[in-house]
Amino acid sequence: MLGLKNYLAGGLNLLEDTIAAISTPLGEGGIGIVRLSGPAAFDIAKKIFRSKKKEWSAAEGHRLVYGHILDPAGQIVDEVLLGYMKAPHTYTREDIIEINCHGGIVPSKKILELVLSAGARLARPGEFSLRAFLNGRIDLAQAESIIDIIRARTETGLKLAVAQLNGSLSRKILELQDRLLGLLAQVEANIDFPEDDLEAATGQELLRTVGELLEQVEDLIRGAQAGKIYREGIRTIIIGRPNVGKSSLLNALLRENRAIVSDIPGTTRDIIEEMINIGGIPLKIIDTAGLHETENIIEKIGMEKTREMINRADLVLVVLDAGRELVAADLDIIGSVRDKKAVFLVNKDDLAEKKISVEELDVLAAGRPVLWVSAKEETGLDELEEKIFEMVMGGHLSGTDDALVTNTRHKQALEAAQRHLTDAVAELKKKVPVDVAAIDIRAAWEALGEITGNTVTEDLLDRIFADFCIGK
Numbered sequence: 474m475l476g477l478k479n480y481l482a483g484g485l486n487l488l489e490d491t492i493a494a495i496s497t498p499l500g501e502g503g504i505g506i507v508r509l510s511g512p513a514a515f516d517i518a519k520k521i522f523r524s525k526k527k528e529w530s531a532a533e534g535h536r537l538v539y540g541h542i543l544d545p546a547g548q549i550v551d552e553v554l555l556g557y558m559k560a561p562h563t564y565t566r567e568d569i570i571e572i573n574c575h576g577g578i579v580p581s582k583k584i585l586e587l588v589l590s591a592g593a594r595l596a597r598p599g600e601f602s603l604r605a606f607l608n609g610r611i612d613l614a615q616a617e618s619i620i621d622i623i624r625a626r627t628e629t630g631l632k633l634a635v636a637q638l639n640g641s642l643s644r645k646i647l648e649l650q651d652r653l654l655g656l657l658a659q660v661e662a663n664i665d666f667p668e669d670d671l672e673a674a675t676g677q678e679l680l681r682t683v684g685e686l687l688e689q690v691e692d693l694i695r696g697a698q699a700g701k702i703y704r705e706g707i708r709t710i711i712i713g714r715p716n717v718g719k720s721s722l723l724n725a726l727l728r729e730n731r732a733i734v735s736d737i738p739g740t741t742r743d744i745i746e747e748m749i750n751i752g753g754i755p756l757k758i759i760d761t762a763g764l765h766e767t768e769n770i771i772e773k774i775g776m777e778k779t780r781e782m783i784n785r786a787d788l789v790l791v792v793l794d795a796g797r798e799l800v801a802a803d804l805d806i807i808g809s810v811r812d813k814k815a816v817f818l819v820n821k822d823d824l825a826e827k828k829i830s831v832e833e834l835d836v837l838a839a840g841r842p843v844l845w846v847s848a849k850e851e852t853g854l855d856e857l858e859e860k861i862f863e864m865v866m867g868g869h870l871s872g873t874d875d876a877l878v879t880n881t882r883h884k885q886a887l888e889a890a891q892r893h894l895t896d897a898v899a900e901l902k903k904k905v906p907v908d909v910a911a912i913d914i915r916a917a918w919e920a921l922g923e924i925t926g927n928t929v930t931e932d933l934l935d936r937i938f939a940d941f942c943i944g945k
Contacts, residue, residue: 492594523540553572712792
């Protein structure tokens with residue numbers, strides 16, 4: 474770590490302050506937590522907390538104490554449990570106080586005000602996690618995984634985030650960096666003993682090892698697409714003419730009546746968004762207004778939104794009616810997804826008489842999947858979910874790899890390392906002096922270090938931790 478213990482923000486040394494924040498969501502709830510971290514945490518708590526147990530802060534840490542928070546006039550503000558944890562065995566490796574009060578906006582805010590007036594400073598977004606990083610308890614990749622844990626939308630996403638918090642990705646990156654450092658040591662030895670035989674041998678060894686490391690970096694990059702999917706999900710839109718069963722399909726996939734279903738065309742006029750889990754992939758599924766010719770102003774607005782959503786969607790579910798022949802409106806809808814990843818769903822498969830042309834639809838689908846489903850009878854949905862998973866993952870790794878790269882910043886750092894290693898391989902094949910290739914090898918080491926924080930800059934820290942919530 475590059476002297477980051479002296480990382481400054483706003484002209485203050487972060488690690489000299491005692492910070493405080495409300496760490497639970499504001500609103501009614503069973504409990505609210507006000508957290509303090511820093512050298513004066515215990516002294517600040519003594520000023521506002523009273524317990525029957527005297528000298529509680531002098532006792533061994535990691536205890537809960539029952540008592541009350543008092544204001545300067547000695548009036549009881551709330552009945553609380555105070556947790557106190559002594560450094561270095563804490564989240565930040567600093568002394569930590571956690572005041573567990575009754576849930577609600579007023580108790581939490583009042584206690585925070587008392588803590589701040591007693592000498593603490595309001596924490597910046599992510600500052601508790603930043604301190605954990607600066608004090609060496611976690612690296613930067615682990616710190617970023619905390620955000621992923623909080624925002625996880627499926628169990629698979631949570632599993633990947635927890636694995637990264639436990640260091641799965643960091644260990645791989647550090648292993649790559651260690652091997653790159655070993656190569657740089659070989660180059661230094663070659664410089665100290667400049668013999669032709671040693672130069673040639675070193676060059677061959679570098680070429681072989683750099684090639685291996687390049688393959689490992691490329692494996693991580695390939696897995697990043699799957700990681701991004703598990704982290705961010707897939708934006709999926711349901712489109713079709715009015716009354717083809719779009720809302721019924723949404724309800725069937727959700728296993729609940731989320732959208733209003735009616736025989737009256739144009740019932741859905743606004744965008745309805747819901748999240749479902751398909752094979753661990755968070756699917757943001759969007760039901761839209763039916764596309765058709767109309768003079769109704771409200772319906773026109775709804776259809777304009779639908780067309781905007783088609784352009785932004787990762788996957789489109791085109792719903793058609795098995796009981797009706799394809800008409801111009803259907804052809805227009807199919808044409809609107811000509812360049813999109815799409816699944817064509819022939820709904821109402823339960824009808825005795827089907828009028829849609831299977832041969833014509835197969836041609837219009839242009840090799841994309843055509844599935845027969847019944848939203849009413851909930852048939853064909855398992856096959857649909859399997860097909861969505863297959864199309865979305867399409868040869869990418871599954872969520873079984875604990876070290877799957879899920880963060881765009883990490884992918885960019887890996888791509889930078891890939892470029893430098895590719896250049897180093899090209900240089901070594903040309904038999905350039907090994908110290909020239911070492912420039913790219915070192916640059917690759919530095920790029921990988923941005924993932925764990927070994928070579929991080931202060932500006933980068935600002936950008937990363939600004940995305941955290943206050944109190945974490």
